[in-house]
Amino acid sequence: MPILSGRARVAGIIGWPVAHSRSPCLHGFWLERYGIDGAYVPLAVPPASLPAAIRGLAAAGFAGCNVTLPHKEAAFALCDRVTDAARRIEAVNTLVFRDGKIEGSSTDGAGFLANLRAHGVDPARPALVLGAGGAARDIAAALIDAGASVSIANRTPGRLDRLLRLFPALTPLPWEARAAALPDFALLVNTTSAGMAGRPPLEIDLARAPPSLIVADIVYAPLVTPLLAAAERRGLTTVPGLGMLLHQAVPGFAAWFGVTPSVDRALTDFVAADLGISAPASSPGA
Ligand code: ATR
Numbered sequence: 087m088p089i090l091s092g093r094a095r096v097a098g099i100i101g102w103p104v105a106h107s108r109s110p111c112l113h114g115f116w117l118e119r120y121g122i123d124g125a126y127v128p129l130a131v132p133p134a135s136l137p138a139a140i141r142g143l144a145a146a147g148f149a150g151c152n153v154t155l156p157h158k159e160a161a162f163a164l165c166d167r168v169t170d171a172a173r174r175i176e177a178v179n180t181l182v183f184r185d186g187k188i189e190g191s192s193t194d195g196a197g198f199l200a201n202l203r204a205h206g207v208d209p210a211r212p213a214l215v216l217g218a219g220g221a222a223r224d225i226a227a228a229l230i231d232a233g234a235s236v237s238i239a240n241r242t243p244g245r246l247d248r249l250l251r252l253f254p255a256l257t258p259l260p261w262e263a264r265a266a267a268l269p270d271f272a273l274l275v276n277t278t279s280a281g282m283a284g285r286p287p288l289e290i291d292l293a294r295a296p297p298s299l300i301v302a303d304i305v306y307a308p309l310v311t312p313l314l315a316a317a318e319r320r321g322l323t324t325v326p327g328l329g330m331l332l333h334q335a336v337p338g339f340a341a342w343f344g345v346t347p348s349v350d351r352a353l354t355d356f357v358a359a360d361l362g363i364s365a366p367a368s369s370p371g372a
Contacts (some may be wrong), residue, residue, distance in 0.1 A: 088118065096125040096147070097276040097342040100161075101154040104128045104342055109152055111360045112335055124343050126150075140181065140188065149342035150182040151187075151336075158192075158220065160185050165190035166202060168364065171231075174252075175223045180338040186312050194221065195228025197334025198275075198304065203332070205325045206351065207300050210234050210272060216288070217277035218245040223252070225277055239264045243277075268299060276303045276313055287312035287317070292320055304328050309363045328354060328361075350355040 099109045105128070113126035114313040129151065131139040137156050141164075143151055150341065151160040157179040162168065165178060172178045178190035196203045202209050210233035215226050220241035229236050230253070240246040241258040250256055259267055268274065274295070280288035282305045295301075301317035306327035332349045340346040 088121075088123075089281060091123050093123060093148045095122070095150055095339070096107050096127070096129040096130045096249070096344055097124070097149045099152040100136070100157055102130060102132050102133045102156060104130045104154070104343060107154060108331065108357055109154075109335065112332065112353070112357050113339060114358075115353055116339055116345075117207075117343070120343070120347065122255050122343050122345065131157070133157065133160065139163055140164050143187045144183040144186075144188060150180070150338065152338055153179055153181060153231055157234075161191060163241075164188060171195060171224075171227065174227055176218075177220065177223075178332070180341075182341045183332055191337065192224060193334040193337050194225040194330070195231075196337070197330045197332075198225045198302075199228050199232055199326060200333035200336070200349075201327075201329035202300075202302065202318055202325055204329055205323070207273070207302075207323070207325060209273070209352060212273035213237070213273040213275060214239065214264065214271040214277045215256075215269065216240070216264065216278060216290070217251045218242070219277065219279075222277040223249060225275060225304070226253060226256055228277075237267070237271070266296060268292070268294045269296050272296075272298060272300065274299055274301045276305065276311070279305065281305045281308075281311035283307050292316050295320060295322060297321065299323075300325060305365045306331055307361050309358060328363075332357065 099107050110128050130360040136318050149218050162178045167189045169191040173188050180191045182189045199209050209250040213229050213234045213236050217239045237257040237259045239261045241261050251358035300323045303311045305311045319322045
């Protein structure tokens with residue numbers, strides 16, 4: 087870590103817990119690469135202390151912070167201004183402290199789209215999103231904005247119903263129909279936590295997948311999930327989740343430190359090494 091001056095810009099990530107977060111590693115890489123007089127630190131804050139912590143960081147001159155689980159909804163309520171994307175999902179992951187105000191945004195959906203585009207994939211295509219948690223919300227909204235027609239399926243129907251009330255533009259698909267419906271789609275997105283290291287793989291038979299189907303996963307550890315491995319075996323184009331983690335961090339870094347950072351192979355390798363996973367040689371770097 088470079089030696090800071092008295093004018094250093096400071097940002098960080100608030101979570102509870104926060105020790106697992108890769109954001110300090112990722113922002114630290116960029117700070118060093120661009121020779122910026124700044125720091126990005128982990129901030130373990132329990133839920134009851136969140137309002138005092140956020141207002142305290144703003145009062146202490148922090149440039150802003152990221153907000154991760156379980157604080158995304160509570161932080162939304164503390165913002166003076168929020169972006170349209172954040173308002174729609176009622177959650178934020180990025181705060182900028184400017185002119186005495188707290189500005190909130192949610193960058194996961196845009197990060198997902200940026201990752202698709204970095205892999206040469208145009209998001210405006212018929213998509214099937216699996217899952218109905220916080221990530222599904224962000225990604226489905228971003229895909230709709232990008233002009234995709236989006237169908238969605240979730241293992242537990244009640245959870246899907248709540249999402250459909252928020253986003254009437256989504257078309258529900260029964261969970262049991264997910265494999266048989268694949269010929270209708272150009273993009274399949276796993277937003278569930280299935281396939282994460284230590285969890286069971288996502289259950290889906292890709293036998294009916296059309297040869298042009300693009301399979302994206304937001305799980306990034308392992309980098310190649312069982313779903314992506316199955317898709318690769320069928321010769322399908324795949325988009326691993328690590329790039330979304332990297333791309334969602336770009337707007338915050340740009341706002342806090344004044345440089346729009348690039349997502350490339352060196353960053354991907356650095357964060358993958360921190361995660362204890364290795365990026366395959368064929369990865370385009372994001
Ligand atoms: P969140 O913090 O977003 O709520 P989560 O509880 O891990 O995260 O669940 C996120 C999504 O992963 C949910 O859509 C969940 O499906 P359910 O609503 O049916 O619980 C989905 N999910 C988790 N494990 C899954 C599995 N093995 N198969 C299918 N979906 C799964």
